[in-house]
Amino acid sequence: MGLCSWLVLGGIAGWLASIIKGTNARMGMFANIIAGIVGAMVGGWVFSFFGGRGVTGFNVYSLLVATVGAVILLSVLQALRK
Template identity: 35%
Template sequence: MGIIGWIILGLIAGAIAKAILPGRQGGGWIATLVLGVVGALIGGFIGGQLFNIGLENFFSIQTWLVAIAGSVLVLFIYGLVTRGSRR
């Protein structure tokens, strides 16, 4: 799957991650979607390395699960990091 596919997948995974992990993370929806793209890329890389999952197919359930898990993880870490900076 190409980089455009990962961007589209990441945008959707970021929206799903925001629905799974609601809260007041800083940055709003745009930051959440960008973090979703980052999370999908990181989740795809880690999933490929740890589980030897082939992530070439956009419509594969394992691709989506790994991308969503990566997005949730990145969004959770981002929420922890930015928690102290809010007033």
């Protein structure tokens, strides 16, 4: 995937994760993109650990992997803040 694809996929995944976790009002566009990209790495690792595939390109499966990873990331960050 190219840089633009990572930014778009990361932005969408981070935005969806922030809506799921209820942090959308506090996060801006750049925080969503970073959360989505790091979430794609976390999600890829988690899915690979359980026998699945990580991010495979710009598709719905990769969006799911990145969103799950971003939700995990935001959950850990929320737990550390408390």
